[in-house]
Amino acid sequence: MVFQRTILIAEDEDDEAFLFQRALKKASIPNPVQRVKNGDEAIEYLSGTGSYGDRNLFPLPILLLLDLNMPKKSGFEVLEWIRQQPFLKTLAVDIFSGSGRSEDIDRALRLGANLYLKKPITLHELDGLLQGYRQIMVCRGFI
């Protein structure tokens, strides 16, 4: 299996997912991207069950960009589950949420999130944010 350095995006809003993926490209983050629409799907994908059984089609990601507010299982629940799975020990989980509440930030970091990014309101700001984020990706060896 080729080491693809896949990024998995867990985001329930189609528009946001679309604009985000567009911004990733614009920020020259070249990694292949997979997207799931809720917490349950995220867990299925990561554990390779259900419709995500084929690792060739759905490779194990190196990074999960996780929204917190999602239908079915929330981002917190997914995060909690991930940190209990030995085989996902090396998976980086960055939170990408609209919430700026300190209690949400604290909780996510306590549950083992690697990074917490607050979604900016304009695309312009997002572009700026992702430029900085690209540097972090490089440092982590994800690019």
Place this chain on the structure above:
Amino acid sequence: MENQRRKPQTQIGLLLSDLEGAREICHWVKEAGYAAREIPDADSEGSNLGDCDLLIVSFRRWEALRGLLKSNESKKGSTEPSLSVIVCCPPQADLSHVSLEELDQSIAFLPSSLDHRLLVFQIKGLLERRRAEQDLRYRLREREDMLGSISEVFFSVDKEFRYTFFNEKAEKVGGKPARELLGKNIWDEFPLLKNTDFYRRMHQAAVDRQIYVSEYLGPITGGWFEMRIYPSAGGLSALFVDISARKKAEECLLKTQEQLKEAYNHLEQAVEERTAQLHSANARLEELLYSIAHDLRSPLRGMQGFAQAFVEDFSAALDDRAKEYARRMTAAVVFMDRMLSDLIELGRVTKTDVHLETVDLAETWKSAMAQHEEKIRSTRASIKVSPDLGHATANQTLLVQILSNLLGNALKFARSGCPPDVKIWTEKRDTRFLEIYIEDKGIGIDGRYHEKVFRVFERLHGADYEGTGIGLALAKKAAERMNGQLDFTSNPGEGTTFCLKLPT
């Protein structure tokens, strides 16, 4: 005339055996206040005998007077020659009240050798006792009449609990006439009374001779009485005052009180429940506000994102007007996002626990200024800070929020053409409060809008001045969360002075 006035009801006649001491006796008797008359030997008629307390005659006249006193002939001593004194009653006397046996024993059989004076005293004592007895009898009868006619149950018993008196009311309540009861044992006549509180107290009073007063539910009538038990020399008396009406009123009152209390408890409970409901409804609303504000941002990001992507991706096909429209869409979205942020902030200030501590005001003001650094520089604002701002008991975060808001307003609402002129100082007019003043020389606030400025989404100046209309509502809420107050005075066209009052 005096002797007439003091005349007793019943006469007592005195006969002496010889006249040697008779005059003297007569004198003594008169001096004691009684009507006494010496009947001379010559008077064989014995006229007006009935007018006197004492009748003094010579023994020699005894036979002559026998006819007049024939009712007393049978008296033991009357024919006894060895006796020097005979006491007897005239026929008019009501003998039923006189203890003649006693008279006979103490006086009638005195030997003739007895000193006359002593004899007179004895007679006098006898008469007084007689009179006292008479009075007592009268008073007793009066009292009995009175006790008999009072409208409360009254009776007396002797030491063996036998009835000695039983009044009319008692007859009525007991259902038995007094004449049947007198002399009979109370517990035999009214076995219902046995082992009642009355029974126990009667026995107690009989032993300790104390007066007992207590409330008592009578078993005969089933009514409430105030029971009074009085010990006397001869036994016990009992008075029962009917307090059924009072008792009923009391019970009624007690019942009403209980009902009131119950109603009050109900109300209390209802209020508690209502309050709890309101609290939870409030909490739900705040939660809803937060999630609405939060959820609204996602489509906002979409709107703005696509507007921007539109311009970027189709730049070549769009003219400047199309690009300007897209820019305005972005501006509208950014403004709405700020409103949502402020709303979320307002919810947070309302909701979170506030911890108060001693806060350095100069430092706090610096933090507030830092948030407006850019604006201060660009407007070339003059900001004068009093050198001794001191300390306040406050929450650092909330206080920065308030001061930043007020400073932001002062910078924003400057008169056109004039750089903002802001002053901050503190006053301590009252030991209980610290007052923080922030004054600007801006456009001021019309008095008509005094109430309005602190309301959410109220904007007085429309599009000329940017703002979400939440800032002052937020500041006031923050002040209240620290048990403080926020108010202002203003002259339109001259400026506004805000006063933040914090408890010390």
